[in-house]
Amino acid sequence: MNTIKLYLRSMAILMKCQFQYPVSFFLQTIGQLVMEGGEFLAVLLIVDRFDTLHQWTPGNLYFFFGMMSVSFYLTECFGRGVTGNFPNMVRTGQLDTVLLRPRGVLTQVLCSAIDPRRITCIAIGSAALVLGSRLSQVQWTWWKGLLLIEAIGMSMFLILGLFLIEAIFCIYSVKSVEMVNALTYGGRSACQYPVDIYPRPLRTLFSAAVPFAMTLHVPAACILDRSLYGWPSWTAFVSPLSGLVFFTAVYLAFRKAILHYRSTGS
């Protein structure tokens, strides 16, 4: 309980910091809007030219896009400590102070940053979600709402796990390893679209190794009254849990890696 209080308090302070430079903050927020707007525009234009994508209608595609954007940018907003600051902490030796304090490393890293600029990306993602569910004529029920929240929450764990992998590499090599980004950002770009459109190797990668298909696509398909792999609908409640499993596995590796941490000394 105490940890949550600590987290909320850090967030409040950090938000105050962000608003100290209002013009820069505003411009960067607009920048994010242009970026995510561009991504969504690409989907709109693809739909304009191609109409459908295998079994999926335009509405379905917006829905998938929205779910991915909302989960990805919520993670980037609240997990900024891991997604952005960590390499710097290792390089500058700032992590030493973190290790000295009587709190978990991950808690402190998460408490160290927030990125409210992502709010525009999250807004566009939500708009895409609403538009998608309207066009697909989704009949919302309470369990569908619950499923949506579960899917987004679990995907956030998965994405945070991916960024943690990068952090692990960083502990060993000091430099931030951008190659790992391929999986994180590549996964985002690829899994904006339902995974069943891809050839087998990519499909396997995103179902078994980096299970975006399990955390996002299976439940999304269920909400849209369709089925991704022809699985029964109860699986949609179970499969997102793979995100948590993925995160736990990476977290254990992260704790191992922290033991190998050697300060850069500066």
Next chain:
Amino acid sequence: MKIKAYASVFRMRWKMEIQYRGAMIGGVICQVFFGLILVSLYHALYDGKPQSIPMESVSTYVWLQQAFFRMLLSSDSELAGKIRTGDIAYDLSRPLNLYGYYYVRILALKLMGSIMRAVPMLLFAACLPKGWGVMLPVSGGALCCAITALLVGLCCVCALENITMGITMRTLDPKGIQSILNLLMMTLSGNLLPLTLFPDSWQKVITMLPYAQLLDAPIRLYTGVYAITFAPRVLLVQVMWAFLLGGMGVLLWRRNQHRLIIQGG
């Protein structure tokens, strides 16, 4: 005399860029992965509704975009730092034109950085089956035109970069303006979605914008979307933009230099 100085600045940056081989390998793997994802996506889309533009042309477009990605998004991070810390004062004391000095630097950075990445990537893409990889240029002439167009396009993007930096000299913080301009670049240069797949009516306007000159125009010449007889017109538009953007940049930098306030020391 001046030319020699610029040439040596160019050579220095060029050599510096070669040093970062590790970053290059990482970048190539990243870009190859993105390329594979995009090509698979367009294959899936083409399954449903084939378009007038053949699939090979789209996959070639994707690979060339990924291969020369570095030309779009790479900037002189040193300069932004120098503006903020005031170290730019040292550059002002050089016996070279400030704009020319940085223009040559960014030119070397973008050219070398992208050639280093493009060669291994295009070799990889050439090994992929037909419709998945890079096709050969439609003719030798088209290849020559495409390479020329690529070089002129590079001049355009360097001029554009310098305008961004000129604005940074006033705002001091490059992040805001840089992110907006860069992201416009991602969309309007065809990196996110090939410009050939934009609605036809939009294409008339978009292909005229400076963003399209860098990679879109050369790729269209390469894949034969633009016939070779069309090449002079394309090159004319490109040269026009290069001069226009360059001129705007020079004016902006000159005015900045008169009212430049060095930020401490």
